[in-house]
Amino acid sequence: MIDKIVTDPVLAVADIADGATVLVGGFAWAGVPSALLEALAERQPRNLTIATNANIGAPGLMRLFETGCVRKLMSSFPRMFNTTLMEDLCKAGKLVLELIPQGTLAERIRAAGAGIPAFYTPAAVGTPLAADKEHRDFAGVTYIMETALAGDVALIMAAKGDRWGNLVYNKTARNFNPIMAMAGKLCLAQVAEVAELGTLNPEQIITPGIFVDQVIPVTRST
């Protein structure tokens, strides 16, 4: 029998090593794997690389930054409101920031999950973010090459999951979660509810279980 249900977030994150690249799902507060982030912050790993769009206000993620667990942040919107933590860490040389256009971030992650090592995109051409990139013309238009962005682990959040790892999301809480599920060598999915196998509509399963390693039910505390 296949059973990917793991009931304890602490157990789920136990194998995330120092130096790991961690993909963190969510957009603003929607679809953020908060319980997994808090369990990870509790473990205090070192030298993490975090790739996430803009969720650095999430408490667990904040704590990872505050306590010096993160060496590098890859993000399209690495800005926190009501705090200059990000600026302070960068100035102190304690955090490296890689700013990535949001669509490029999404496509690099999807590429990693889809076995595409590199692709070309028009986004950022002619801007400082393309400065060190390889440029190439196709049909008279200039593009830059971008490479796949894989994670040692993906921490994601879904509405429901079953023991095969199938996931469905709630509305815009879908965002980066399905593509990060594809791109993590290990994919840990926090879910609000466990579904009996066969009760999720096969036409509506957004993340087939093939991409998911552990399903961790967490009752939302809000």
Next chain:
Amino acid sequence: MIDKIVTDPVLAVADIADGATVLVGGFAWAGVPSALLEALAERQPRNLTIATNANIGAPGLMRLFETGCVRKLMSSFPRMFNTTLMEDLCKAGKLVLELIPQGTLAERIRAAGAGIPAFYTPAAVGTPLAADKEHRDFAGVTYIMETALAGDVALIMAAKGDRWGNLVYNKTARNFNPIMAMAGKLCLAQVAEVAELGTLNPEQIITPGIFVDQVIPVTRST
């Protein structure tokens, strides 16, 4: 008001020009836009390029080949059972065949729809199908570059569609249809049923209307 419903397949295909590249959805007999193909065969355009996986036994498509409408076929499985038509056309120099691994065909189409002009894939490396391709190593592994495959028009088949062009599919009849919808400059979607706007589950819409130009209701004649 947005209303993409077009009731006559003949009207829908009326603007497909000679020399057009036509993406044709379906896998085996599942999800083949048969009424649109028959309407197109009726029009007898010339010099078409057809990109399709393996549906060349569909009557409308067969007729396009038999009546000399097709100059080039791009396919992973360009084989017809019970006939040597394909072989005869190739030998007579009347048809050019581009054989493409199925995953590369799918990704080239998706790339066109996603604004990616080219990408790298490991499929076909070391085989005759990679002979003329640009090779490149990433992290010690060899890949070939493949370019986007766009259609002047995509002919696809869905289970239900609404006046915004939102589509849902039936089971494995989904196959190439959603990515071809993305990649056609014009996307014509044959549907078995028209759905009232708002009745399709927003979590289950597979092709958002943004990709679709016309929705053509056709009662299946099986």
Next chain:
Amino acid sequence: MSKPLSRMQIAWRVAQDIDNGCVVNLGAGMPTMVSDFLPAGREVMFHAENGILGIGPRAAKGKEDPDVINAGGQAVTLLPGGSYFHHADSFAMIRGGHIDIAVLGAYEVSAQGDLANWHLPDSNVTPAVGGAMDLAACAHRLFVMMDYCSRDGTPKILKQCTLPLTARRCVNSIYTDLAVVDVIADGLVVREIIEGLDLKTLQDKTGAPIRLADNWRILSAPDIS
């Protein structure tokens, strides 16, 4: 001279230029107001980067769903016909040329339509780009919404941008409190200007040559509170 347009009035003006059936992406901030002012009878599909198409009005107070937000994090609603999708699909729509119009704010726009709207190197704030580069590079038409000059009166429309670019040659039209300016092949053309403001005065507020369109009109908007 008429009063300069308020931000809501600029949003109203942009909304008049959005045709029925368009797919439109509204940037965070000022541009999100545009959807409130669509003329009656026009049906438009509003898209946001975070995976939503068919955005309806802002959510009513007390009816907010934290999982139904736009790219600026505001609680919105979904129209009948709307749909949800993941980020790679959302940017496939953008990069693939499926967005008819994007409306973005700007720090600077050049006479060639270059856009700068993401980074103020002299400020203390971490740069953040979001989806602006993808949108600017790939939307069929790009509308900029901004004040004609910055608060201290410095021109924001310039021969060349001085700030880091978002994309080159991407802006089609600039909607401001004083004028609507189109960027065409041979330069900047003032399509509309508020009553009583003459071209010379407007030129003095502009860092690049502008000229009046042959069929220029008065820029005006209804009183919106």
Next chain:
Amino acid sequence: MSKPLSRMQIAWRVAQDIDNGCVVNLGAGMPTMVSDFLPAGREVMFHAENGILGIGPRAAKGKEDPDVINAGGQAVTLLPGGSYFHHADSFAMIRGGHIDIAVLGAYEVSAQGDLANWHLPDSNVTPAVGGAMDLAACAHRLFVMMDYCSRDGTPKILKQCTLPLTARRCVNSIYTDLAVVDVIADGLVVREIIEGLDLKTLQDKTGAPIRLADNWRILSAPDIS
């Protein structure tokens, strides 16, 4: 000597080597039989290129759904937990390394694990590759199912393939009517051989050097009608 294994018996033998929880893609033809012989208690996710995961048994006569097919076009069923997806997602699974085991037929396999299974240049038939190149290049483990020799007795396991390749160095194990052969770094190792067949006789049917594994066993399968 024991009777060579039937095709169903080869399928049975492959099925014994598929662990619980594996994601497995079965090629069209002979490999699709493998799913019928999984040992009780093992749960496996069967994937097919045309966008289906969690394939169950063949559809019963009269219960076929023309929209529920595998990559060979056969009417199948979907298990509870199964799902549907489009072709780009299906091959993202394959190319992205999410398939644990692919089982394919073969014309030839080389001592380095090169596979040829898509094109017979001397035949009259249009070549067709389907998803074989993606699967061969990207599945974690590749099992080949075939007769040990072709019908006229010509070896199909060779030093070098003579036919156009599907992928290089991709085959892990070869399941045949006479033996199970593993392709490892330094060559071909016979893991199982049918009763009464000696290595020398098998070597004569092989176009490349083979050796017996230290822990080799008798290849046998239950009587399957």
